[in-house]
Amino acid sequence: MKEADLHLHSRFSDGTEAPAALVARAREAGLAAVSLTDHDTMEGEAEAAAACEALGVEFIPGVELTAELGRQEAHILGYGADASCPELAEAMARFQRARQERIREMVRRLRPFRIELEAEQVFALAGCRAPGRPHLARALVSAGYCADAAEAFERFLGRDKPAWAPKYRLPVEEAIDLIHRAGGLAVLAHPGLSGVDRAIPRLIRQGIDGIECFHSKHSPAQAERYAAAAREAGLLITGGSDCHGGAMGKPTMGQVRLPFEHFEALRRRLAERAALRA
């Protein structure tokens, strides 16, 4: 039976692996289709697409946009979006500038603790345009200020800890709209982690196309509940591991295996949208 993993992170955001290495691992895990869904960037797309082509894995472009629903953070997955769409490209550039500025702010907030880290060190270690707290955590560890990343989050970087700084987020309706303008489908990522269940009807009115029902941090009961809600509303059902490589605990590739029929339904819906626009 063919299966897909439609939620993967590479070193272009907060994952540890290069896109080609991720794809090779997906192939070894027996997955027939993948999507690379880095946070707020699609820089890894070309490498992932080429690796998929070479290994006979089906590929769909992806991105995970950081959005805001009321006061909650919600993540919106975009599938099949064209990264060269000017509005989407501009928004991703804005996200990346804001993420870099946020690292500078967090580095400033570490100064009172006599932590002499430079933002440039964090950028060099991250090696990507969309750096986040995991990179700052690694910088704190490699400079000897913390024993491990968990300690860095516990003492400094966790929500409401002294060096935490807010992240730039798009209003959720703008994130959905941007993905649509770029010809993609917008999917609510891991609702079970975001606590946004009550907003699902509103998201449907705003044009969300699907719900990520299967996720490594959703229980089987949650997955079933979201799948029932998606079916009832005629939404796509998606799923993925949200694998970050070795960065955040255990690698999770292969833990979530989306039945292929859902991947095919996603592709069909994309083709229908493209036909409507033509």
Ligand code: AMP
């Ligand atoms: P950012 O997007 O910069 O806010 O970073 C979010 C990332 O940090 C997520 O991918 C989380 O997995 C990771 N993260 C959040 N809290 C912790 C924690 N307590 N320990 C380790 N990683 C964490």
Ligand code: FE
């Ligand atoms: Fe992440």
Ligand code: FE
């Ligand atoms: Fe997410």
Ligand code: ZN
């Ligand atoms: Zn993710």
